[in-house]
Amino acid sequence: MTDSTTPGKRARLVAAAADLLHRQGVQATTIAQVADAATVPTGNVYYYFKTKDDLIRAVIDDRTRQVRAMLDSLRARRSPAARLTALANQWTEMRELVARYGCPFGTLVTELDRRDDGLDVEAAQPIGIILDWAETQFRDMGRTDARELAVAFFAGIQGAALLANALRDPAVMAGQVRHLTRWIATLS
Amino acid sequence: MTDSTTPGKRARLVAAAADLLHRQGVQATTIAQVADAATVPTGNVYYYFKTKDDLIRAVIDDRTRQVRAMLDSLRARRSPAARLTALANQWTEMRELVARYGCPFGTLVTELDRRDDGLDVEAAQPIGIILDWAETQFRDMGRTDARELAVAFFAGIQGAALLANALRDPAVMAGQVRHLTRWIATLS
DNA sequence: GTCTATATTACGATAGAC
DNA sequence: GTCTATCGTAATATAGAC
Structure with a gap:
């Protein structure tokens, strides 16, 4: 990692998002669901990804x-x-x-x-x-x-x-x- | 038509919905957009289709x-x-x-x-x-x-x-x- | 049957304490 | 860097006048 954030969280969020986007679809998947699946508090997602689109981009x-x-x-x-x-x-x-x-x-x-x-x-x-x-x-x-x-x-x-x-x-x-x-x- | 509703409106709504669902996707298309494209007031859509899913079913x-x-x-x-x-x-x-x-x-x-x-x-x-x-x-x-x-x-x-x-x-x-x-x- | 106004809810995003 | 509480918005759906 280039910064000092917890290494596992970002990766966990991307992995959870990839799985949910595939199984539920992009629009049907909420930030809250992704956060939940990655065991990260909802609001904290925005520390790693500025917007939902940013998270989707990371999955792609x-x-x-x-x-x-x-x-x-x-x-x-x-x-x-x-x-x-x-x-x-x-x-x-x-x-x-x-x-x-x-x-x-x-x-x-x-x-x-x-x-x-x-x-x-x-x-x-x-x-x-x-x-x-x-x-x-x-x-x-x-x-x-x-x-x-x-x-x-x-x-x-x-x-x-x-x-x-x-x-x-x-x-x-x-x-x-x-x-x-x-x-x-x-x-x- | 089996009932006495305006014949054109229901058909116009289905046609507008089919076009928008294709071009924008299902989730991205709102009832308001469909109503607008069919020149029907937003709330009136629910007279013809009980829910959005009902409208989608009609398109299918x-x-x-x-x-x-x-x-x-x-x-x-x-x-x-x-x-x-x-x-x-x-x-x-x-x-x-x-x-x-x-x-x-x-x-x-x-x-x-x-x-x-x-x-x-x-x-x-x-x-x-x-x-x-x-x-x-x-x-x-x-x-x-x-x-x-x-x-x-x-x-x-x-x-x-x-x-x-x-x-x-x-x-x-x-x-x-x-x-x-x-x-x-x-x-x- | 037709339309307007609005209730309800859910989600993305932010503010700010720790 | 982490988390909670909450704001603002947008969309489905309804209530009720005409």
Whole structure:
């Protein structure tokens, strides 16, 4: 920490907020609920975050870091196809959460992109990062239509997350990841 | 109308609400805004809808009717593949709206499915109807894996809507519909 | 049936004691 | 740096005149 505030509290607030924003939605989540979940007095939240939007921004930044870490952890895999498949499997692992509350990255975009302050752009960052990364993988597979394939791939994941959520059925997510995996195998 | 209330007002309120819920989101839209857009006094809304949730329910029912009408209008097409392609093209036509505010059906699901009252189930109906319809089309094409293909198809549409929205780029939606169209052509 | 005025409540944010 | 008490505002919903 750069200042002398209690190290744990800020992090606890961000973690609690991330969880609640995902499970309840941005607008439905109150500062009081976040404070309560993090065992911090309500008013004290404003010592760490000037406004609710500031707290939301911190959650988005946290999600963006998660995505970068996720992609970094895939670098060890031998082939681009293996990396893409491994990424898709992340959503299979999250399938119960996805079926109940939607994709943590996707729902954030949908909830925030109708604003015209900076938050809409920031919320879209995880999506943009993954899309660019997937494009690189397809390009490394020698495909000239890498961007189109990257969109088809990640749209397949995000769309399946929405359908799994609508139907409250984790199997929809898992089935689609299997479908995408087989599709990628036919490309290489 | 079954009762003797002014026929235009209720319909105007639902239309104004549908538009605002899509463009601003459910929680961000107030009764006063809807009333204002429909040129109806704020308090008078409660004569037509007992609660805000009642108004939202009316909007969802309207969207469900839109979907049924859309699917009905596709029955004239000669082949299942032509029907599926024509459906996908609806999103290409909506691409500007989709890039700015998301898919009108998809965003409604994402915003409402975290609730446990009845609204979450109702909001998912348009999705379920389209998915079942798509499954029928693939089955009519002689495919035994019709459900899997229906999920892949509609997830491709909904996911692309989310990506187009995140990137604020209508071309993403149009490009993915072209991609899906070519994919369907390879199946028949 | 239609509309105005207002009650009620809930939340974001602040002031100020410790 | 921490916490309590509270202010101000905005939105849902209602009461009641016309």
